[in-house]
Amino acid sequence: MPAYAIGNLRPLTHLPEDVLIYIERIQATLDPFGGRFLVHGAPERDVREGTWPDALVIIAFPSLADARAWYDSCAYQELLPLRTRHIDGDILLIDGVAPDYDPAVTATALRAAQAASSSA
Known part of the structure; x- marks a missing residue:
């Protein structure tokens, strides 16, 4: 099952040389573990909520x-x-979800768990 490293990072107006070196070198640390960037930084975004x-x-990963x-x-x-x-x-x-993940199955399980706890 896939997994993810998620970073919520406070942006800087000026990137120090240390951070630029970090960005240059991070991929080499990811490669042995099959890591690849899906999102990196502050790309154009559309905040809906x-x-x-x-x-x-x-x-x-x-x-x-x-x-x-x-x-x-x-x-x-x-x-x-x-x-x-x-x-x-x-x-x-x-952890991510399996390729065959079905949120309706999750809703059914949550509904059953809530019913069981309210009848106890």
């Missing part, structure tokens, strides 16, 4: 184990301070 002032990063192994790898941990010294944010590693 709420606000979204921050930059978004989404990186896809073959599995959550691969995402964890990448984040914990020596190569990424050595590179990471180049970003964290300058950019605040939140990072999440999360």
Whole structure:
């Protein structure tokens, strides 16, 4: 099942050299774990609900184990301070859904769980 590293990063008006080096080198840390960018930074966006002032990063991995192994790898941990010294944010590693995921099945399970808890 695919997994994702999702970053909600506070944007900077000027990128320090450390951050540019981080951006140049991050792909080499992703390659051994099958990581690839799906969204990187603050591309054109169409906010339909709420606000979204921050930059978004989404990186896809073959599995959550691969995402964890990448984040914990020596190569990424050595590179990471180049970003964290300058950019605040939140990072999440999360499983995706299977290709055959059906949200209606999820709704049915949630409905059944709610019925069971209200009758208990």
